[in-house]
Amino acid sequence: MKSTRIFGVTNLKRQRNEEKKMRKQMNLQKLQENQRYFGLKHV
Incomplete structure (x- = not known):
């Protein structure tokens, strides 16, 4: 659960960028x- 949640957050940040x-x-x-x-x- 924890790892997938962190992955989701990083994905969101990447999408925002x-x-x-x-x-x-x-x-x-x-x-x-x-x-x-x-x-x-x-002109």
Whole structure:
């Protein structure tokens, strides 16, 4: 019981980290797209 519970907690932490990474990538992509869009607009 104990070991599986600890494993579950580590799994949750890993999932959270993966989600954070995904969000960071998404935000970076959005920033780049916005910059490109504004660049085209100003030119």
